[in-house]
Amino acid sequence: MVEDHNENSVTRREFLRRAAAGAALTAGAGLGLGLPAALAGDARPSAGMKYRVLGRTKLKVSELGLGTIKTNNPAVVRRALDLGVNYFDTAECYQGSKSEIKLGEGLKGRREEAVVATKWHTNGRTPAARLLKSLDKSLERLGMDHVDLIQIHGAGNVAQVNSDELWEAFTRAREAGKVRFNGVTTHGNQVEVIRAAIECGRYDAVLPSYNAMIGERVGRAVREAHEAGLGTIIMKALQPAHEGKAKRALAKFKGNAHQQAIRWVLDDPNVSTVIVDMPTFDELEEDVAAVTGAASRAEMEEFERGVAQIAGGACHLCGSCTGQCPRNVRVADIMRYSLYHDGYGDRARAVELYRALPAHGSAAPCRDCSECQVVCPWGVPIRSRLERAHVRLA
Ligand code: SF4
Numbered sequence: 001m002v003e004d005h006n007e008n009s010v011t012r013r014e015f016l017r018r019a020a021a022g023a024a025l026t027a028g029a030g031l032g033l034g035l036p037a038a039l040a041g042d043a044r045p046s047a048g049m050k051y052r053v054l055g056r057t058k059l060k061v062s063e064l065g066l067g068t069i070k071t072n073n074p075a076v077v078r079r080a081l082d083l084g085v086n087y088f089d090t091a092e093c094y095q096g097s098k099s100e101i102k103l104g105e106g107l108k109g110r111r112e113e114a115v116v117a118t119k120w121h122t123n124g125r126t127p128a129a130r131l132l133k134s135l136d137k138s139l140e141r142l143g144m145d146h147v148d149l150i151q152i153h154g155a156g157n158v159a160q161v162n163s164d165e166l167w168e169a170f171t172r173a174r175e176a177g178k179v180r181f182n183g184v185t186t187h188g189n190q191v192e193v194i195r196a197a198i199e200c201g202r203y204d205a206v207l208p209s210y211n212a213m214i215g216e217r218v219g220r221a222v223r224e225a226h227e228a229g230l231g232t233i234i235m236k237a238l239q240p241a242h243e244g245k246a247k248r249a250l251a252k253f254k255g256n257a258h259q260q261a262i263r264w265v266l267d268d269p270n271v272s273t274v275i276v277d278m279p280t281f282d283e284l285e286e287d288v289a290a291v292t293g294a295a296s297r298a299e300m301e302e303f304e305r306g307v308a309q310i311a312g313g314a315c316h317l318c319g320s321c322t323g324q325c326p327r328n329v330r331v332a333d334i335m336r337y338s339l340y341h342d343g344y345g346d347r348a349r350a351v352e353l354y355r356a357l358p359a360h361g362s363a364a365p366c367r368d369c370s371e372c373q374v375v376c377p378w379g380v381p382i383r384s385r386l387e388r389a390h391v392r393l394a
């Protein structure tokens with residue numbers, strides 16, 4: 001389905017503001033909360049860090065959370081705690097399972113200060129027993145007796161969201177005290193997945209990709225989730241800052257493009273927290289500065305105009321190309337892996353994911369295809385991007 005192309009217009013901010021004003025915000029959510037009285041852990045306040053409520057979990061989470069796809073230094077984790085970051089996201093597969101180990105090392109002795117989220121994989125039919133085993137292994141690596149949030153990793157369809165096996169696994173894990181809340185992460189068919197999570201009533205939080213390029217299309221679903229009482233955790237906030245053209249186009253704005261990209265997402269009051277991978281002390285300090293400093297309305301709108309300038313021909317991760325290729329090339333997935341490679345500089349992860357695609361899902365058939373039949377509403381030259389991705393990632 002072709003999506004609304006006007007999502008980057010400046011009226012989008014007004015749309016969100018009006019929507020948020022009309023909605024009853026989750027108690028305490030929104031900008032500028034002081035230190036929570038009922039933190040999951042009792043995170044210590046740090047200069048300027050702000051906290052929001054993670055939906056119906058009532059957990060108070062820092063506006064900036066630490067992602068750990070690349071972050072592997074326990075000292076950075078501890079520094080993040082010192083700076084007031086209390087939300088930590090990991091997954092059983094990040095860094096070949098080392099992410100959980102390193103995060104656990106960083107939080108050792110300070111577990112009560114943190115809200116910890118990890119993930120498990122289901123295709124919708126994955127047996128509950130296997131999911132529970134996966135959780136046990138995660139807890140072992142983390143060195144913890146429980147995590148606060150367990151999430152489906154990368155749900156792309158409604159069957160995964162509605163899985164009874166998963167619900168059974170979560171219920172049993174919660175009864176055993178191994179997990180407190182249930183969530184869904186998604187970067188494919190995001191709107192459909194978020195709405196399914198809202199409708200089925202089994203989830204406490206969603207974690208989609210959302211940023212100034214993706215815009216209102218996902219922003220609407222994020223608002224719906226927030227209004228339904230789900231926590232809204234955002235990933236890929238930095239995507240606009242990673243576009244090749246961004247450096248020049250966004251250079252004139254206050255701070256740097258990364259900081260603006262983070263502020264843009266947090267300008268949406270329907271967002272609970274933004275998770276960003278911050279492997280180094282410098283990146284951590286820079287991103288914390290982004291959320292502790294305020295951006296004016298005019299600056300945000302100027303940033304949106306800058307993003308609109310760089311958006312043409314760039315992948316918006318909209319997923320509209322999913323299922324379009326008659327030869328079953330997994331176009332949307334490959335575009336995302338290309339972002340990891342070209343934008344985030346994470347070649348290892350991009351290559352690992354690409355090589356894990358089923359043989360028929362790679363871009364190998366593109367070389368022999370007479371005419372690409374995939375239509376991108378954002379004008380991404382699909383065939384040339386796929387051919388390039390294959391050369392770099394195969
Ligand atoms: S290539 Fe185009 S259609 Fe596919 S995800 Fe990116 S923006 Fe959407």
Ligand code: SF4
Pocket residue numbers: 325326327328329331365366367369370371372373374382383386
């Ligand atoms: S070039 Fe051909 S094989 Fe490749 S994505 Fe387009 S339609 Fe599919």
